Amino acid sequence: MKLAEFQKRNPILFNALTFHKNHKGEYLDFENYPYLRGIYADASRNLGIMKATQCGASEYAVVRDFALAMAGFNVFHVLPTDRILTRYVKERFDKSLFFTPEYGGAIRTNSVTMKQVDKGTISFVSSNSTANFTEFPADDAIIDENDQCDQDNIKMVEDRLANSTRRSTYIVGNPTITDFGIHARFKQSKQYMWHIKCPKCGQWYHPEFLTHAVEQVDDNVWTYKDHEWQQTDARDPFMFHDCGEPINRKQDGKWIAMNPGAQDSYYHIGKEFSTQVSMRELCAAFSRGLDNEAEMQRFYNSDLGLPYTQKGSFISVDELNAAVREFPRVLSCRSPCVCGIDVGNSLHTVVNHILPDGSERVVFIGELKTLEDIKQLCIRFNIISGVIDAMPEIRMAREVSAFRKWYRCEFHSAKSFDKIEMRHIADGKKAMVNRTEILDAVATKIREQRLLLPRDAASIPDFYRHITALTRVFNETRQEYNWVGERADHYLFALAYATVARRITGISV
Ligand SMILES: [Zn+2]
Numbered sequence: 320m321k322l323a324e325f326q327k328r329n330p331i332l333f334n335a336l337t338f339h340k341n342h343k344g345e346y347l348d349f350e351n352y353p354y355l356r357g358i359y360a361d362a363s364r365n366l367g368i369m370k371a372t373q374c375g376a377s378e379y380a381v382v383r384d385f386a387l388a389m390a391g392f393n394v395f396h397v398l399p400t401d402r403i404l405t406r407y408v409k410e411r412f413d414k415s416l417f418f419t420p421e422y423g424g425a426i427r428t429n430s431v432t433m434k435q436v437d438k439g440t441i442s443f444v445s446s447n448s449t450a451n452f453t454e455f456p457a458d459d460a461i462i463d464e465n466d467q468c469d470q471d472n473i474k475m476v477e478d479r480l481a482n483s484t485r486r487s488t489y490i491v492g493n494p495t496i497t498d499f500g501i502h503a504r505f506k507q508s509k510q511y512m513w514h515i516k517c518p519k520c521g522q523w524y525h526p527e528f529l530t531h532a533v534e535q536v537d538d539n540v541w542t543y544k545d546h547e548w549q550q551t552d553a554r555d556p557f558m559f560h561d562c563g564e565p566i567n568r569k570q571d572g573k574w575i576a577m578n579p580g581a582q583d584s585y586y587h588i589g590k591e592f593s594t595q596v597s598m599r600e601l602c603a604a605f606s607r608g609l610d611n612e613a614e615m616q617r618f619y620n621s622d623l624g625l626p627y628t629q630k631g632s633f634i635s636v637d638e639l640n641a642a643v644r645e646f647p648r649v650l651s652c653r654s655p656c657v658c659g660i661d662v663g664n665s666l667h668t669v670v671n672h673i674l675p676d677g678s679e680r681v682v683f684i685g686e687l688k689t690l691e692d693i694k695q696l697c698i699r700f701n702i703i704s705g706v707i708d709a710m711p712e713i714r715m716a717r718e719v720s721a722f723r724k725w726y727r728c729e730f731h732s733a734k735s736f737d738k739i740e741m742r743h744i745a746d747g748k749k750a751m752v753n754r755t756e757i758l759d760a761v762a763t764k765i766r767e768q769r770l771l772l773p774r775d776a777a778s779i780p781d782f783y784r785h786i787t788a789l790t791r792v793f794n795e796t797r798q799e800y801n802w803v804g805e806r807a808d809h810y811l812f813a814l815a816y817a818t819v820a821r822r823i824t825g826i827s828v
Pocket of ligand 1: 517518519564
């Protein structure tokens with residue numbers, strides 16, 4: 320193949336193998352990172368990496384930015400926040416530009432958020448600004464640190480590509496929890512896993528810390544597969560293949576698709592085969608995790624490049640079952656009740672009866688359709704306080720919040736804000752609460768069995784599914800906890816709004 324033809328067919332691999340230099344002025348190192356070759360060579364339309372930190376993969380985005388722009392494409396490159404965006408552009412992109420003469424000769428416009436390189440343009444965008452997600456017509460979209468990005472905004476990335484014939488994506492990041500973000504995308508992809516061939520038994524296998532470095536002997540009791548190794552030894556512990564052969568982590572290998580029928584090409588990279596991290600360090604991080612769930616999450620996400628869902632970070636079916644009591648759902652109630660309504664395609668609604676001891680029974684669970692349904696509910700139940708989702712059906716929320724004792728609820732993210740704030744405004748009444756804090760309060764009420772569920776709760780369509788849909792996760796970028804998930808969560812929010820309504824009543828728990 321002629322060089323020009325190769326460059327046209329795969330500009331990313333071409334730049335990587337010929338002139339690209341990184342922020343240190345070095346050429347790419349495929350000797351120490353043999354697993355990166357296959358990724359650079361993969362010209363699939365939708366590509367992604369679910370990765371550990373420090374595994375050499377972050378340079379790929381810089382190569383892709385330049386190569387596609389030089390080939391005449393427009394690149395829409397999303398990063399979680401302005402701070403991370405600026406750091407990427409200044410520390411990675413601009414330094415690569417400085418060290419690579421071919422890039423220096425091609426640059427036309429050069430601001431922090433907009434770079435024109437030959438005929439293509441790269442637009443750097445922070446994920447938390449909605450305004451940034453309109454207008455720019457892109458051929459390629461890059462989403463960096465996917466799980467740290469604003470998940471609602473990155474859904475709009477697809478629109479940026481609508482008028483392109485190329486319409487390619489590259490999505491990368493550390494995973495967080497199971498079935499969320501980069502892990503959800505990885506599961507739906509070809510699922511490329513790095514395999515090496517055992518020199519003793521000849522088997523191709525994927526080197527894995529949890530299979531080849533340690534083994535579980537009892538509940539929460541693990542031993543090293545390297546039985547002779549002790550922490551005071553000068554040497555690192557070995558991983559062992561199933562046949563007993565010690566594993567050479569630096570050995571060359573190949574990518575094997577575990578789900579070859581899928582369309583998208585996503586790769587998993589853990590530190591097991593990254594040569595920059597010692598086995599001793601990995602073992603130390605794992606053993607810290609055995610005593611501490613947050614450390615274990617960090618070890619899985621950052622070191623193994625795998626998702627991890629901490630115990631107690633979501634409301635479980637067992638916890639819901641424990642809150643079930645022998646009472647029926649009812650169609651009317653004269654005792655004091657609070658009501659919460661989540662607005663989606665329908666109005667997911669709960670009514671909680673407040674018992675004399677301060678605990679609550681969920682006595683109505685169902686989907687309403689219209690404003691008239693809400694009025695009927697108010698007639699049948701003695702609702703002393705009601706709260707409805709302020710978005711997305713703004714008109715209905717306004718009308719309902721004009722009812723006596725009804726508020727519409729908005730979330731805000733101010734960290735210091737853990738109390739409810741109520742405002743009487745021209746078009747109704749508004750309650751503002753911290754989203755994380757109010758969902759925490761719902762989880763606590765269920766766990767402490769102060770929010771009791773009717774006897775048929777488990778069989779109510781979607782009820783358990785919605786309540787278990789979200790997981791409480793620490794967002795590294797924002798340095799705060801958020802409840803996140805990909806499944807529908809309407810009844811969970813109905814309970815959250817009912818919890819806001821309860822606070823408005825001032826009746827203590
Ligand atoms: Zn073997």
